Amino acid sequence: VAEFGKQWYQRRVRVTEHVREFVPSVIEPSFGIGRILYCILECNFKVRENDEKRTWLDLPPLIAPTKCSVLPLSSNDEFNPYVEQISANLRKLGIPNKVDDSSGAIGRRYARTDEIGIPFGITVDFDTIKLNSVTVRERNTCTQIRVPLDEVAGVVNQLCSDQLSWADASTKYPSFVSQETI
Numbered sequence: 001v002a003e004f005g006k007q008w009y010q011r012r013v014r015v016t017e018h019v020r021e022f023v024p025s026v027i028e029p030s031f032g033i034g035r036i037l038y039c040i041l042e043c044n045f046k047v048r049e050n051d052e053k054r055t056w057l058d059l060p061p062l063i064a065p066t067k068c069s070v071l072p073l074s075s076n077d078e079f080n081p082y083v084e085q086i087s088a089n090l091r092k093l094g095i096p097n098k099v100d101d102s103s104g105a106i107g108r109r110y111a112r113t114d115e116i117g118i119p120f121g122i123t124v125d126f127d128t129i130k131l132n133s134v135t136v137r138e139r140n141t142c143t144q145i146r147v148p149l150d151e152v153a154g155v156v157n158q159l160c161s162d163q164l165s166w167a168d169a170s171t172k173y174p175s176f177v178s179q180e181t182i
Contacts, residue, residue: 040059040063041057044057044058044059044117045057045058046058054111054114055114055115056114056115056117056139056140057114057115057116057117058117058139058140059117059119060119061119061120061159061160061161061162062160062161062162064117064118064119064160065096065117066096066097066098066116066117066118067090067095067096067097067118067119067120067156067160068090068095068096068097068098068118068119068120068121068122068156068160069097069098069099069100069109069113069118069120069121069122070083070086070087070090070097070098070099070100070121070122070124071099071100071101071106071109071110071113071121071122071123071124072101072123072124072125073106073123073124073125073126075101075103078129079124079125079128079129082124082128082129082134082149083099083101083124085149086122086124086134086149086152086153087099089152089153090153090156092153093153093154093157095153095156095157095160098113098118100112100113106123110137110142113139114139118139119138119139119140119159119160120136120137120138120139120156120159120160121136121137121139122134122135122136122137122152122156123135123136123137123144127146128149131146132148132149132150133146133147133148133149134146134147134149134152135147135176136152136155136156136169136173138166141166143166143170143175144175144176144177145169145170145173145174145175145176146173146174146175146176147173155169155173
């Protein structure tokens with residue numbers, strides 16, 4: 001529309017568009033719990049180097065629903081009282097734990113607990129009977145330390161509440177590499 005003096009003139013123009021590009025300018029302000037959980041899961045799903053079949057959920061101990069797994073090395077009946085005692089001590093401190101006494105190699109059970117995001121694993125083995133200590137394994141580094149049986153629940157509690165880092169625990173307690181089979 002153009003204005004010349006006091007008169008109005010209207011001119012019609014025909015334009016042919018071959019491509020019409022549209023950039024949306026709407027921001028969706030939806031922050032439901034589903035999106036938050038999806039972001040947590042997407043950002044924390046990891047694959048082990050040099051082994052694409054080994055995956056794990058790298059949930060920080062503070063938000064992991066299950067903080068610790070208790071794994072007997074084998075189905076030996078001598079391990080049962082130790083497993084029950086450790087699980088009861090963890091429950092007394094309010095630490096959610098999972099006992100996995102299924103048959104199978106300990107490595108496969110470690111892998112199962114890694115996949116569901118359990119940050120720490122306690123292994124009851126033959127040294128538990130002899131030395132009254134257990135192996136504590138950290139999910140992200142797969143390193144292990146030997147912790148006395150009466151201290152293990154407190155150590156896991158401190159690790160889960162960020163009062164103790166894994167590096168500090170590794171310097172305080174002896175590392176564990178492997179065990180000779182009996």
